[in-house]
Amino acid sequence: MSMLTVHDVSYSYGAKRALDHVSFDLTEGRFCALLGPNGAGKSTLFSLMTRLLVTRDGAISVAGHDLAQSPRAALAQIGVVFQQQTLDLDMTVLQNLRYFAALQGLSGASAQRSIDAALDRLDMRERAGEKARALNGGHRRRMEIARALIHDPKVLMLDEPTVGLDTGSRQAITAHVHDLADSGLLVFWATHLVDEIGDDDDVVVLHQGRVMCHDRAANIAGDGPLIDAFIKMTARKEPA
Ligand SMILES: Nc1ncnc2c1ncn2[C@@H]1O[C@H](COP(=O)(O)OP(=O)(O)OP(=O)(O)O)[C@@H](O)[C@H]1O
Numbered sequence: 001m002s003m004l005t006v007h008d009v010s011y012s013y014g015a016k017r018a019l020d021h022v023s024f025d026l027t028e029g030r031f032c033a034l035l036g037p038n039g040a041g042k043s044t045l046f047s048l049m050t051r052l053l054v055t056r057d058g059a060i061s062v063a064g065h066d067l068a069q070s071p072r073a074a075l076a077q078i079g080v081v082f083q084q085q086t087l088d089l090d091m092t093v094l095q096n097l098r099y100f101a102a103l104q105g106l107s108g109a110s111a112q113r114s115i116d117a118a119l120d121r122l123d124m125r126e127r128a129g130e131k132a133r134a135l136n137g138g139h140r141r142r143m144e145i146a147r148a149l150i151h152d153p154k155v156l157m158l159d160e161p162t163v164g165l166d167t168g169s170r171q172a173i174t175a176h177v178h179d180l181a182d183s184g185l186l187v188f189w190a191t192h193l194v195d196e197i198g199d200d201d202d203v204v205v206l207h208q209g210r211v212m213c214h215d216r217a218a219n220i221a222g223d224g225p226l227i228d229a230f231i232k233m234t235a236r237k238e239p240a
Pocket residue numbers: 013016017018036037038039040041042043044045192
């Protein structure tokens with residue numbers, strides 16, 4: 001089933017065209033990387049998908065809900081982890097999650113059930129009593145992913161979630177998030193790091209605001225490594 005549809009979306013910051021007729025369609029139970037170099041338009045697309053920005057050029061729908069016409073229904077199906085950390089470091093993991101659950105209208109036993117389920121999915125239950133400040137970078141990110149799952153969305157979006165993490169933490173997080181896709185979520189993962197993508201993952205390559213291709217990673221890579229295909233596809237420089 002179609003979970004995230006981007007249809008002919010364009011966006012400009014003044015004279016700067018950041019997205020140019022972007023279209024793709026993603027289905028449930030998949031890990032899809034939005035792969036693009038710096039400045040490709042990944043964060044702009046995330047901002048449009050979460051309605052931090054709006055455009056009249058094109059349409060986005062989430063789990064069948066048009067984002068412009070039914071924003072509440074569409075946003076209810078999205079869990080999002082932004083590039084910048086958004087935790088209260090002086091609260092415990094559990095307090096942070098309870099606060100977010102309350103913002104989502106969850107309380108009491110049902111909130112606790114959702115929190116426990118989200119912590120289990122990220123293997124974070126034993127950290128629930130620790131202050132966020134005491135967690136390492138990888139565990140803070142895992143907690144943010146758990147938080148994004150509390151309201152049981154169908155789509156999990158992450159904007160370059162491994163920036164600044166060491167190799168072990170990056171690998172742990174990419175493995176956890178692939179497991180979430182295997183359990184039925186659509187995971188949409190913006191990155192410029194090819195090594196976070198497996199052969200079986202879907203990839204949308206974005207460059208200078210345009211979709212260069214959308215296919216399985218193995219098909220894009222062909223006979224060589226994915227990085228070579230990516231560099232070739234994104235070698236073209238913007239005209240001065
Ligand atoms: N507020 C803004 N005003 C003007 N131009 C902007 C603004 N934000 C982004 N841009 C430009 O729009 C283009 C797309 O930027 P965007 O941040 O979406 O790319 P990105 O792929 O997320 O890059 P990065 O990986 O560096 O975060 C870039 O050329 C950027 O310079």
